[in-house]
Amino acid sequence: MSVAAGGPGGVAISPAKILGLGLLGLILIYTTPFLGPVFGPLLAAIGAVLAIIWGADTIRRVASYGLGTGVPSIGYMSLAIAIVGSIAGIAGASVLKLDPLLGPIFGFILAVVLGAIVAVLCKTLLKMKIPILIRGTAELSGAAALSVIGFSAAIAGTFSFAPIIVGGTLYLGIEQAVISTGFIALLFILNTMAIQHPFNACLGPDEDQVRTLKLSVATGFIAMAIVGLLSVYTSKAWWLVTLIGAIAWFIAIREFIDASKESAASVKWTGLWPKHEEE
Amino acid sequence: MVIDPYTLIAAVTVGGVLVGGGVHFIPVGGAPAAIATATGVGTGTAMLAAGSGMTGLITAAALTGQAPWLILASGAVGSMLMICITMLVGNLVYVFGVGCVPVSAKVDTDPITKLPQEKFVTPGTEGHGLPTVCYVSGTIGGALGGIGGGLVYWALYGALANPIFTLANRTDLSAAMVAGIFALSVFFVNAVIASYNIGGTIEGFHDPKFKRIPRGIVACLIASLVAGIFSLFLLPGFLGGI
Numbered sequence: 001m002s003v004a005a006g007g008p009g010g011v012a013i014s015p016a017k018i019l020g021l022g023l024l025g026l027i028l029i030y031t032t033p034f035l036g037p038v039f040g041p042l043l044a045a046i047g048a049v050l051a052i053i054w055g056a057d058t059i060r061r062v063a064s065y066g067l068g069t070g071v072p073s074i075g076y077m078s079l080a081i082a083i084v085g086s087i088a089g090i091a092g093a094s095v096l097k098l099d100p101l102l103g104p105i106f107g108f109i110l111a112v113v114l115g116a117i118v119a120v121l122c123k124t125l126l127k128m129k130i131p132i133l134i135r136g137t138a139e140l141s142g143a144a145a146l147s148v149i150g151f152s153a154a155i156a157g158t159f160s161f162a163p164i165i166v167g168g169t170l171y172l173g174i175e176q177a178v179i180s181t182g183f184i185a186l187l188f189i190l191n192t193m194a195i196q197h198p199f200n201a202c203l204g205p206d207e208d209q210v211r212t213l214k215l216s217v218a219t220g221f222i223a224m225a226i227v228g229l230l231s232v233y234t235s236k237a238w239w240l241v242t243l244i245g246a247i248a249w250f251i252a253i254r255e256f257i258d259a260s261k262e263s264a265a266s267v268k269w270t271g272l273w274p275k276h277e278e279e
Numbered sequence: 280m281v282i283d284p285y286t287l288i289a290a291v292t293v294g295g296v297l298v299g300g301g302v303h304f305i306p307v308g309g310a311p312a313a314i315a316t317a318t319g320v321g322t323g324t325a326m327l328a329a330g331s332g333m334t335g336l337i338t339a340a341a342l343t344g345q346a347p348w349l350i351l352a353s354g355a356v357g358s359m360l361m362i363c364i365t366m367l368v369g370n371l372v373y374v375f376g377v378g379c380v381p382v383s384a385k386v387d388t389d390p391i392t393k394l395p396q397e398k399f400v401t402p403g404t405e406g407h408g409l410p411t412v413c414y415v416s417g418t419i420g421g422a423l424g425g426i427g428g429g430l431v432y433w434a435l436y437g438a439l440a441n442p443i444f445t446l447a448n449r450t451d452l453s454a455a456m457v458a459g460i461f462a463l464s465v466f467f468v469n470a471v472i473a474s475y476n477i478g479g480t481i482e483g484f485h486d487p488k489f490k491r492i493p494r495g496i497v498a499c500l501i502a503s504l505v506a507g508i509f510s511l512f513l514l515p516g517f518l519g520g521i
Contacts, residue, residue, distance in 0.1 A: 068479040070309070073325040073471045080467035083460060084506050091457075092512030110509055117505050118472065121498040126476050180453040184460045 012209050015061065022054030022143050029104060029150045033158060038237040041154040045227055045241050048150025048191075049220035049248075055143035055195035056216030060209065062136035063199055065129075071203065074140065075196025079188050081118065082144035085111025087184075090149070090174055094161035103159045104149045108142055115141025140195075147191045151223070152178045154241060155231040177234045190226060194219040211259045218252035221245045282437035284514065288507035290434030294462070295469045295503025296496055297427030302328065302473035303492045304420030305362065306413040309480040311405060315377045318384065318406035318413060318482045320369050324474030325467070327362065328424070332466040334361035335425035339432050340459055343450050347433050354429025355422040362421035366409050373408035381408030385486050391415055406482070416483025424466070431462040438514055457513060465506050469499045 028047030032040040055078070063071045089107025093100055119137035122128045130136070153159055156177035163173045178184050198216040202208075228242030235241070261267050282290070305327055308319025320327060338357025342350050373379055382399040383389065384406035389396060392411045400406055409417070435458035440451040476495035481488050 067475070069471070069474045070323045070325070070479070073323055073474055076325040076329070076467050077471035080464035080471075083464045084468070084509055087457065087461060088509040088512040095512060095515050110512075114502075114505055114509065118468065118502050121501055122472065122475050125494050125498045126472070128475060175453050175457065179456045179460065182456060184456070185463070188460070188463070 010209065013057075013213070015057070018054050018057040019139070021050050022139075022146065025050030025054065025146055025150065026104070026108065029146065029153055030101070032153045033101070037157055037235065038240060041157055041231065041235045041237040042240055042244065044150045044153035045224045045245065048147045048154065048227075049217070049224050049245075051143045051146035051150060052191065052194045052220035052223065053213060053216050055140055055147065056198045056219070057209070057213060058136055058140045058143060059196055060199040060207075060212055061132060062130060062140065064203070064207075065131070067128075067130070071200040072192070072196050074137070075192045075200075077118070078115065078137070078140040078144040078195070079148070079192045081114045081141040082111045082148050082191075083184065083188060085109075085114055085141065086145045086148045086152075087179070089145075090152075090159060091161045093159075094173075100158070100160040103161070104146075104153070107149055108145050111145035112138045112142040115139075144191060144195060147195070148184075148187055151187050151191070151227045152184070154224075154227050155183060155234055157231075157235050172234055177231075183230050186230070187227075190223050194223040206263065208259075208263065211256065211263065214252060214256040214259055218249055218256055221249040221252055225249060281442070282434050284438070284511055287434050287438045287510060287514075288504070290430050291465060291507030291510055292500060292503045294427040294429075294431035294434070295465050295506065296499050297423050297430065298328075298332070298466050299427075299469040299473040299499030299503075300492060300496055301420040301423030301425075301427060302470050303477060303481060303489055303495060304416045304423065304484055305331075305481075306366070306409055306417050306483050307474065307477070307480050311480070312407075315373055315379055315407045316401075316404040317480065318382070318408065318410065319480060320365055320409065320417075323479070324470055324477075327365065328467060328470035330365060331358040331361040331421050332424060332428055332470065333463065334358060335421075335428045336432060336459055336462055336466070339425070339429035340455060343436060343455055350433045351426045351429040354432070355425035358425030358428070359418050359421040362417050363414075366414055366417050370409050370414075377407070379407040381410045381413075382406050383410050383412065383482055383485070385482050386412070390485050412485050413483045416485070419484070424470075427469075428462050428466045431465050432458050435461055435510060435513070438510075461510060461513070465503060468502055468506065472498050472502055 025047040028043045032044040086107035089110045090103035093103035116138040119134040156174050158171040160173045198212050202212040225242050225245030228238045231238040306319035308317050311317035312319040313321030335354040335358030339354030342353045380399045384400045439454035473495045
């Protein structure tokens with residue numbers, strides 16, 4: 001990672017604005033139970049995409065100092081922390097017989113706490129020299145937790161860990177809809193890719209925040225499209241989530257390719273290799 | 280079988296420490312090894328942990344309901360197999376594809392085979408491929424990681440499984456999945472903490488960086504302890520719930 005060891009490059013969008021975007025994601029996820037079986041999952045998925053953008057920007061800030069282990073490692077670690085935190089939080093709200101609405105915020109807080117503890121250990125015990133490691137890892141764990149919770153809520157249609165009946169409709173809980181089906185393992189890798197890929201792909205001397213974030217919008221929305229397909233059995237809104245995810249992905253990836261072409265000195269199609277070795 | 284909360288915390292902590300310690304044994308070569316200019320498997324810790332850790336958890340989960348030592352042994356065998364296959368195929372590529380000799384630049388003679396190393400190292404590189412000592416070290420690391428992952432899975436499944444299922448000798452699927460994903464997450468957290476400790480690359484137990492293992496183990500111990508305490512939130516009946 002020597003090419004990107006000097007801290008982040010130019011910042012067009014401040015970390016505070018991105019943090020606000022992530023918290024907007026949390027609010028969108030929270031509207032899920034109140035909007036019925038169609039718009040609820042849709043907004044939960046969009047909230048998760050906003051969290052992915054937040055995570056991708058945070059990884060850009062932390063990993064630009066050079067972790068020594070590559071960008072993906074911190075992505076995997078943040079999702080692992082997020083899954084420990086969000087499952088403990090959502091299950092905790094059910095086990096403690098609290099309102100299931102407390103689950104997501106509880107999971108978010110647990111993930112941030114675990115992320116901060118791990119970062120403090122890395123900084124004090126392992127002597128890592130990254131100035132923003134603690135804040136970055138805590139933010140990243142929180143963003144990853146929101147992305148897991150948002151996509152889980154989009155699949156299950158509810159935050160409840162156990163199945164519930166609302167207005168005559170049976171909602172499978174997160175446990176049945178997301179964990180027993182094994183989708184949680186898929187979300188682990190899917191969200192890791194969506195969060196770590198943008199910076200991992202764009203890092204280098206001419207890295208540009210807006211371009212990296214355009215790629216993170218694309219990875220977030222394609223993850224959303226896949227989540228829509230996963231929820232075929234559990235959600236009435238699966239087609240809407242997939243369709244909006246796919247359209248938004250198309251727009252974002254086109255923007256990203258345009259931005260890449262614009263920053264390139266020149267773009268040439270090399271064609272296929274010649275039939276005969278040229279002299 | 281019902282696991283009490285203290286056993287659960289202890290098992291998650293010990294499992295996490297075993298994973299974190301095991302990673303120090305695995306020859307992680309990183310990007311330099313991917314172009315055959317350093318000893319080790321040419322990828323990062325997170326990828327090796329994903330491969331061998333997931334295999335170990337799947338083999339451990341395949342013996343759900345059996346005696347604990349069988350689950351741990353099965354996890355160890357699964358992880359060892361996966362890491363050994365990875366190292367073997369890596370060596371095939373390095374030897375027959377790249378055309379270099381598996382050799383370590385960190386020691387003058389291989390501590391196991393006593394073969395000289397130094398004169399086979401290409402000047403300007405840190406060694407290539409996976410010599411015998413790295414292979415043995417990686418196998419030990421796979422075993423420790425598999426036992427650690429299996430221990431976390433065994434304890435969580437025992438704590439979560441509905442007694443009705445266990446009495447009928449059936450697997451409680453949702454408990455198995457919750458335990459599995461939680462064990463996988465604990466595995467990843469500790470694998471990455473250990474990889475931060477070794478600064479990304481290590482050759483195995485003969486590498487000077489291996490001396491950093493106490494620090495890594497303390498960090499993994501604390502992080503796993505916190506994860507173990509978080510796992511209490513999953514338990515119905517604890518903390519005055521259901």
